Amino acid sequence: MNSIKNHRILILGWPLRPPQDWLSHYPEVSAVRIYREDLPRSQKRLKDLSFHMPRALQLADSVTPSHWYGDWKEHIEEYDTVILIDEVRGRDVFDYILSHNPSCNLCAFYDSPVRPGTPKEPSRYTDMPVHFYTCDRQIAEKYHATFAPYFYIFSPCDFDTYDVLSQGECQRDVFFIGEEKGDRRTRIEEITKVLDQAGLTHELRLVPQNRHRSLFHRHKPAGTGYMPYSVVQERVRTSRAILELISDGQTGLTQRSFEALFLRKKLITTSPEIKSYDFYHPQNVFILGERSLEELPDFLHSPFHSIAPEIVQQYTLAGWLQHFLRA
Template sequence: MDYNRMMIITLDEKSVLFSADAQKLGIHVEKYFEKRTLIVKLFNYIDKKLNLQLASYQYGSWKKKLKDIDFVLLNAHFFSRPLIKYLNRKFPDIRIAVWYSNPVAKDTPVSFYSGLNCELWSFDKSDCENYGMHPNNQFIDQMKLNVTKHDDSYHSDVCFIGVDKERLTLLLELEDYFISQQLNPLIYVVDSSKNSRTDYAYKPALPYSELINYEGNTKAILDIVQSDQQGISLRPLEALFLNKKLITNNLNVQELDFYRPENIFVLTDENHQDIAAFLHTPMVSLPEAITHKYQFEGWFANFF
């Protein structure tokens, strides 16, 4: 595989596809725009409403590389439709894949890409079945999993950091239960447009590097999935590569090749009393053949 002929175009450095591991392999990792100026935002708005491509005039210098590119990977976003139209028109031989890292119900409608020459890929099994999408697992960018702080303020027994997405009530119930069992939970629910209540003091967002510092100093990462989600989030992979236990209410993890009951506790309404014993059970290691597919290189190979 000639990585120099591959390109990822994404929103910004915070995007899951803005991968340091990809850059290390030699893949071109680019942002749509060098800077989203007022005129770019205006063009984005018009493009979305009228299905135009005005923003293509503001794309970054990566446009000059496209003549030497065979494959472009994009994340699902309204920015991607004008770009796909641009690529289809200017570079019709470039293969284009759109990656859904969230369930379709929480992301860009599949109809957004109707009539375009591109492939739709998802981590979510039900979305792949319902919309005819190509399946791929989630991946983790290992170069971002760098735990740099270890002082006591980062330590916990169970850690959840994320936005609400209708999960707050359950998270607070679990927090109360953990405390009742003399455990030290960190339940950090970030203020966002996904808030479900007005009587809770949501927390400011953390840089991903700080999230990793907290997860790197916990005994177990807590993963509470959205009700309509069948694929896994990034938390199971963060637990896998940070060598942490995972507590999750996602029953589908039992079907995964890295599931081991010593490492992953599947949470139900009836088994909370078993959590403390699980936290004291030694973890088991996994072979490289399994973990490789969840690293960027293994994940990217699945597109071919």
């Protein structure tokens, strides 16, 4: 495995809020937003204008996109690998990076859909030395991008932490939290009926898409609104299985899949695609629509099949970065 310690890596477009303290364990990796944030309203208007201003009219510095880049632009030549995460909105960032560091390994990674005809399409940049990657198999096939599964962004470096977390006392058989959309409510009701008939415990939370409304699912515990992730992780830690209901058109691994893998929990999912991943095992993953709900109690009571540490390691930040690094 190519050691990231031999590289200087810049990740642009990282979701830094809340800050992820475990990044301090990776001194060779810098992760920042592309553009300056928390600007006054007047400056934000100028920044937005710069995105749409034709290059021929970019006569003032304030209407040039690079004017609004973060501090990373002052040190771009220090990196051998630069990865943009889902932030492709035109040629300007590619042009800036390549003009100041032409020998860098420049990559773009997609973790959300690509709408045809938009500047996000990889086919617009075939004349540039940019390597395209995605965690979506459909995008990979359509645009000839390299498939690279995403990683669990909350995974710590110290795997002993997960050895402790996964040993929590089981307080419920199945846990779910997610927004009310699509057919989720119907799915929840079907699963709830089977779990109740089998005497299995559960906490299944549907959250309204309007965050100002309270939870309305009849099985909700006290409290309303979205859970802080620390609370979600604690619920997962103390559950036997996690329920995952994939949104229409969504592909790739979700947060629920990663939580099940790292915390060694069973996964009940509507995604048949999960069978294509190396950590899949039918003893750990129950695919709704391919198995009868009547089989669910036996699935939950069967032992968890251990996954090799080297497989789990592939879904950490260090493992994910291996897809991009050159020798």
